Each structure stands twice: as structure tokens, then as C-alpha cells.
Amino acid sequence: MNHGKIRLLLVALCIGFTAxxxxxxxxxxxxxxxxGYWEVTHFEDHGTDTYTDADGKKVVNxxxxxxxxxxxxxxxxxxxxxxxxxxxxxxxxxPDFAFELNKPCPYKINGTKLSxxxxxxxxSDHCTIKTLTATTLELEYNEEGTDSEGTYPIHEVYYKRLVxxxxx
Numbered sequence: 001m002n003h004g005k006i007r008l009l010l011v012a013l014c015i016g017f018t019a020x021x022x023x024x025x026x027x028x029x030x031x032x033x034x035x036g037y038w039e040v041t042h043f044e045d046h047g048t049d050t051y052t053d054a055d056g057k058k059v060v061n062x063x064x065x066x067x068x069x070x071x072x073x074x075x076x077x078x079x080x081x082x083x084x085x086x087x088x089x090x091x092x093x094x095p096d097f098a099f100e101l102n103k104p105c106p107y108k109i110n111g112t113k114l115s116x117x118x119x120x121x122x123x124s125d126h127c128t129i130k131t132l133t134a135t136t137l138e139l140e141y142n143e144e145g146t147d148s149e150g151t152y153p154i155h156e157v158y159y160k161r162l163v164x165x166x167x168x
Contacts, residue, residue, distance in 0.1 A: 030109050030132060034082045037090075038137050038164035040069050043076040047143075047158025054152075080118070080164065082107070087116055114139065122147070122156070130161075137164040 046064030053059050069077050077093030086104040089097070100118075107116035115126040123145030131138035141160040146153050 030129070031084065033132055033134065034109070034137070035084065036082060036166055037168040038080045038082070039167045040076060040078045040080075040162055041165050042068055042161075042163035044161040045158065047156060049154050049156050051152040051154040076162075079167065087118060089118060119162075121158075121160070131163075135166050137166070138162070139164075 044066040049061045051059055071077065073093050075094040078089050079091040081088050081090050086106050088102055088104045089100055090102060092098060092101065105117045107114060112129045113126045114129050119127045119139055121141045121143040123143045127139045127141045130140045139162045144157045146155050
């Protein structure tokens, strides 16, 4: 083989190895880092609900909170378990959510998007992974939509953030 053919072969091999890099590797490493038990330590929630009442008057309700979770009795307290393909809540401070305990839910990761029924908003099927390290998981939701089930359609715009620490 002459030197020109060797160079061409080396260039082709380099291009071939570079082309084999996959986003799946990032998603697999994210999923592997996610596996384990996580305890909610911080909760943030704020938004605006807007509707028109029976008199035709526009009503705007603003709400918000940003706080540490310091008690297992706190309604935002939870321990979540992530496996390879499913997650579940194994403890909660919210008695209205107790029926969901220990029920595996499938999840999928696409970049920073976590799609899972346990971590989705009212108007989307996913949340965003803002931070994921060996010790910290931060999830964020940005939502906007209209709830038409009540007496008056309510237009909602809200933001939620959960911070969790690894406990295993």
C-alpha cells in the first residue's frame, strides 16, 4: 500500500469513529446517574390563574412559595426511587397522594427532558432536568394552559421547581 492509500484509510477510520458517537451515550449516563433514591429538600411554585367571573369581571390570582422541606409531614415531602426504566414514589407527606405510593411509572430521558407521569405538569408530559449530579437532582416545570373543567375556564401560567438530594 502506498502512503496515499494509508492516509485515506486513516481519514476514513477517523470519520467513521467520530460518526459513531451517539446522543444515547449521554442519555444512558444521565439515566445511570439518576438511578437511586432521592428525597425532596426544596420546593418552589409560583404562577397566575386568570378567569372571567359570572359578572364578566376579569379575576387574577397570583400565588407563590419558595421554601425548604424540613418535615416528612410537609405535603411536598417525597422520596422517589429511580430504576433503569421506571420510577416511583415510596414516601410522601401528602395523604391525598398516598394512593400513588410504590406504583412503578415508566420514564424516558431525551436530553434534559424527563418524561414521566410523576414529574409532569398539567399541560405537558415532561419536566426539565436542570441539575443532575451524584448528590443533587433539580427538576423544573414551566406550564401554560387552560383548565375548562370548573365553573369558569381558568387560564394558568406557572413555574415549579423541585430540588432533591440522593439518600443512598
